[in-house]
Amino acid sequence: MTATIVTGLAPILVFLWPAHSKGQKKTSVTVALDKPIDQLANGEATKFAAPTTPNTAFVMADGGGDNGAGELAFGGFAVRDTKGTAHVFAINCSHLGCPIALNSTAGSFDCPCHGSRFHLDGTVLHGPAAFPLSDLSWTQGDTPNTIVVDGLELGF
Numbered sequence: 347m348t349a350t351i352v353t354g355l356a357p358i359l360v361f362l363w364p365a366h367s368k369g370q371k372k373t374s375v376t377v378a379l380d381k382p383i384d385q386l387a388n389g390e391a392t393k394f395a396a397p398t399t400p401n402t403a404f405v406m407a408d409g410g411g412d413n414g415a416g417e418l419a420f421g422g423f424a425v426r427d428t429k430g431t432a433h434v435f436a437i438n439c440s441h442l443g444c445p446i447a448l449n450s451t452a453g454s455f456d457c458p459c460h461g462s463r464f465h466l467d468g469t470v471l472h473g474p475a476a477f478p479l480s481d482l483s484w485t486q487g488d489t490p491n492t493i494v495v496d497g498l499e500l501g502f
């Protein structure tokens with residue numbers, strides 16, 4: 347009976363928790379920001395990239411469309427929205443994954459590929475994107491200008 351249960355559950359468990367590719371391991375990625383996140387003014391954002399020595403990527407915590415929990419991102423934005431809440435987002439547009447850019451004049455994140463726009467809290471301002479930006483899981487680093495983001499060390 348135990349063998350039957352294990353045999354039946356194994357494919358489901360592999361689907362739910364797929365093994366990372368060989369050469370990848372979970373890690374906490376320390377990122378140096380241009381400005382400490384607690385010093386960002388409301389409506390201000392700063393862009394960052396995944397460190398390349400060693401090669402790393404961030405792991406999206408949630409999302410929809412072309413972004414989803416477990417998908418990789420190689421950059422992001424730390425932002426304080428207009429209400430003063432801090433967010434750390436993957437840089438990828440939720441439509442088809444193009445990197446978004448900060449539009450500091452309009453106070454939005456804009457995608458150059460098909461015109462999607464997002465509020466600074468990550469919610470959709472204008473389609474075709476139908477889902478908000480993906481959050482990255484993060485904590486404050488040891489120094490004011492660093493954050494530590496859930497990610498992967500890539501073995502190539």
Ligand code: FES
Nearest residue numbers: 439441442457460
């Ligand atoms: S990838 Fe951003 S609007 Fe299409």
